[in-house]
Amino acid sequence: VQLVESGGGLVQPGGSLRLSCAASGFTFSTYTIHWYRQAPGKERELVARITSAGGTTYYQGSVKGRFTISRDNAKNTAYLQMNSLKPEDTAAYYCNVLMGLHGYWGQGTQVTVSS
DSSP states (O other), rough: OOEEOOOHHHHHTTTOOOEEEESSSSSGSSSSHHHHEETTTOOOEEEEEOTSSSSSSOTTTTTTTEEEEEEEEEEEEEEEEOSSSOOOOOEEEEEEETTTEEEEEEOOOOEEEEO
């Protein structure tokens, strides 16, 4: 199982970024995908998740209306579109897949929101 995040960077407040999570080594289309983030000195927190066929999504309250999670099962890739970014969105962002009791993580991609 491999998850590779990309798309992070430095953006001004109010800006946008699109994160990607490229998956391999498992049947991507059959698993729920999660996006987490971890800011310095804070615990990792769930940002959003999307079910296998993309029919159901969940968002943490602080990102609802600003972030959109999606997936392309033909490309084995999940996305996190982040709009109206705020300084408090600064964190390392990780995608995750849970298989039974075991969770797999990517290496993360850094998002920094600053003027």
